[in-house]
Amino acid sequence: MENRKLKPIVIFTGPSGVGKGTIEKFLFAYDNLKLAFSVSVTTRAPRQGEINGVNYFFVTKEDFKNKIANDELLEYNFHFDNYYGTLYKEIEKIHAEGNIPFLEIETQGAKKILSIPNIRNKFNIITFFVLPPSFAELEKRMLNRNTEDDEAIKLRLIKAKEELKEKDIFDYHIVNDIPEEAANEIKNIILKEIN
Template sequence: MNSISVLGARLGHVVRKMTTPQPLVLCGPSGAGKSTLMKKLTDEFVNNFGFSVSHTTRQPRAGEEHGVHYFFVTRQEMQEAIGNGEFIEHAEYSGNLYGTSKKAVQDVLSKGKICILDIDMQGVIQVKNTDLQAQCVFIRPPSIEDLKKRLLARGTETEESLARRLSVAEKEMEYGTLKGNFDLVVVNDEVDQAYQELRAFMLPAIQLQNSN
């Protein structure tokens, strides 16, 4: 291959890299309001975002479909795939493995959509060690006390589960506010204001995507 061909190949790689939407990683404690902000974003920009389908080793629940809600696989299958480097992030909860495969993200990106990943702190740490080049946003409540009130208002927490969630939230908020860990930190005190911050952050990527 001559020097012109090499230069052309490199330029082609750069152009593809620039025109491929960057995934959006959303992280934050349970009760911080990630789902609400995510829904507002995808409702307003319905054609711009897509969600990757995660893998899990747990059994399907009533109404769940393979390939729609999750890819339901065996522990052996998932462990082998993780060992082969096929996952960008994975974790274990309540004895079951969960994770996001590289292919699941690429399937969304190949459609020209911004792939949203709603993952926890451990997932973010793993994603930052890949070449995914995601935009990472941390959604946090104003304080732990405010988060406790929100979780209690749900009426779904036991004393034990509440204490566990708050303990995890403290660690997440400590990590989330360290400089350099996230591209944007949104304090979700008032939903509409928090959404405007998230929207303003994502608007350049959305406009670039729409221009392609």
């Protein structure tokens, strides 16, 4: 974990509704971090306003399965009826530009990356798990988003409980009570890890 000669990768995960997106807005505003969002590939349909190659690389299930067969993915998982994954070429492109790849991925995807033999000998992987102040607060945040029906929220809360059990495999646990403070804490950890 302490090998600073290796190129860093930041892995950022936590349950749905914990406020990862809000923290990211603050993190990406810090110029000195040189973070670059690693655009994931997915088989899900684009949501309104999403742009291919910016928000996600949108592909068919057949294309995705070809990427799996051709070993083009650092990790992938099947989540709510769709595939999501991280492309090796996206990581390489970000490193070539002198930036740090920032992967906001599912807990299962992060576990897959961490289980790759000798992965920490290839990259300086810095992992963060974002926690809600309480489970009741997480439920409240999901309800306030008004983006899903009660059944979908119920499924996400069940999944969140499972993800919270996995938190100990991550290097750093960040409680997202005040997003700006959480982002500042993460920034300081990343700077310490890479310098």
